[in-house]
Amino acid sequence: MLRNTLIAFFLSIALFTQAQPFGKLVRKTPGVVSFTFRDSFGKDVPGTLDMIKSMGITDLELSNLFGQTAPAMRALLDQRGIKCSSYGVNYDDIVKTPDSVLVRAKALGANYVRVAWIPHQGELSPEVAKQAIADFNKFGKLANAQGLLFCYHNHGYEFHPYESGTLFDYIVQQTNPDYVSFEMDIAWTYLPGQNPAALLAKYPKRFRLMHLKDVRKGVAGNDQGKLAPENSVVLGTGQLDMPAILKAARKTSVEHLYIEDESPAAPQQVPQTLVYLKQL
Template sequence: MVTRIIIGISVFLLTSIINPVTTSVQAQAQEQLLPDPGVVSYSFRHQFEEDVAGTLDLIKDMGVTNIEFSSLFGKTAQELRAMLDERGLICTSYGVGYDDLVDNTAQVARDAHTLGADYVRIAWIPHESPFSIEDAKRAAEDFNRAGMALKKEGLSFAYHNHGYEFRPYEDGTLFDYLVQHTNPEYVGFEMDLLWVAHPGADPVDLLNKYPNRFILMHLKDLKKGVEGDFSGSAPHEYDVRLGTGQIDFPAVLKAAQDTNIEYFYIEDESDAVVRRVPESIEYLKSLTK
C-alpha cells in the first residue's frame, strides 16, 4: 500500500513538472462551480434609462459579457444589437410581457433573433390575487401555443417563476400544475431563486424534481429572517448580495449541474447594484466543487 502511494505521488509530481499548464487547467476546471454568469438588464434599469451606451460599457467593465434583456430601453432591436456588437457583448435571453408573448409572438421572435437571443421568457402572469387554478390553466394553454410558435422560429420559451405559483393545489402546487400541463418540447422554466425561497419552496428540491424543465436561472438571494408569502411582491431590500441571505448557493449550483440550465444571470434590484454586482461575481468565483 505504501509503495502504491509513493508511486502515485511520484507520477503526479512528474506529470506536473512535464506539463504544468495542463495540470493547472485541470485544477481550475475542477474548481469551477458554474460558468461565468450574465446579468439581467433590469438590475441596471435606472442606469439604462439614463444612458444605454454608458451602461453597456459599465457592464463590460465588470467583466460581464452576457445580458438578458427585459426591455429595449427606447432603442430598436437593431440599434441595441449594434451597440452590443461594438462592445463584444451578447444577449442570450429576451424578456417580454405576457400580452406581447401571446398577441405579438411573431414580432417577439423577430426582435429576439435580431438581438441574437436563443431564449424568450416572461416573468409575470396577469391575475387578480390570489393566483388561481383558472389562471394557471389559461397560462398553460397560452404557453403551449406561444412556445410552439417560437420553437418553429428556432427559439426556446421559458417562464420565470414569481412566487405566487407555489400556492398549494391538490397534491402539489400551482407551479407543479404549470410544469405538468405544459409541453416540454415548447415550454421551459427560468428559476428565480428569490421567488422560489420567498413563498417557502426549496430550489434544490425543485431542480431535482424537474431537472429537464429548468433551462435558465436568476441568481438572486433573499434576506435572512424574511418570511415570505404567495403575493409575488416584496420590498427591494429583501434582495441582498449573493451569499449573504437564505439561499444555499453551493447546494443550488451543484444541483443545477444535473439540469438543462444553460445560462445563469445575476439579478440585483437594489440601488447599490453598481457596487453589489461585482461583489456577487467575486462571491460566485469563490465557490468551488
C-alpha cells in the first residue's frame, strides 16, 4: 500500500513536470545518479526503478549494479524505458580489469564509463596525479576503441595549487582529449573554493557529464570530498548559483545532467528539485 501511494505521488509530480517542456536552462528532464537512491536500490531494484520512472526520469547513471548482472540490470531498465547512459566504476577496476569493465558497460548500453576517485593518502600529490593521467589515457584509449567515452569525476582534492594552476588543470591538460573527458560535480567544485561556471567556460570541450547537487546554506567548504548527507539539499535552496552554472553548461559539451541528492530525504527532495529546474 505504501509503495503504491508513493508511486502515485511521484507520478503526479512527473505529470506536472512533463506538462510543458522544461525551462530555458534545462530543456529536458535531467537524469539521476543511482547513489541518490542507494538505500532503496539495496533493498528493491525493480521497485526503485519504478519510482525513478514515476518521477519522469529516464536517464540513469549507475555507480553500482546492486547484486544484478549487467544483462539483468539492462533488462530491468529496458522494461521501463530507462537508459543507463553512464556506468561508474572504481579506479582499480579500470587498471586491473579494464576488459571486464568495458564488457559490462556495453551490456548496460552505456555511452560513458566514469571513475570518481583517485586513491591517495593525505593531499593528492603530483606523482599520484601523473600516474592517474597515464592510467586514464590508457583506459580511455581502450574505451574509445569500443565506442565508449571515459570520464573522470572531480571530488575537490584535485584543486590544490600546482605550477601555474591546480592539479585539476594539470590533469585536464595532460590527458588526451580524444580519450579522456570529465564529469563536473558542481558541489565538489564549489566547496573547495572554485567557480563551477568559470571552470566550465575555461574547459568548454572537456566536460561531458555533470552532477547537480546543492549544499545547505552555512556549511563550510572543504577539499576532502566529504559532505554530511543531511547537508545535500533541494536544488536552488542552498549555496550554489544554479542559474549561472546551468547557463554556462549550455555553452559546453555537457550532454547529461544527473541529479545527485545524498540526503536520506532524497525521495522527497528530488521531485522538488525537478519542479525547481522546470521553472528556470
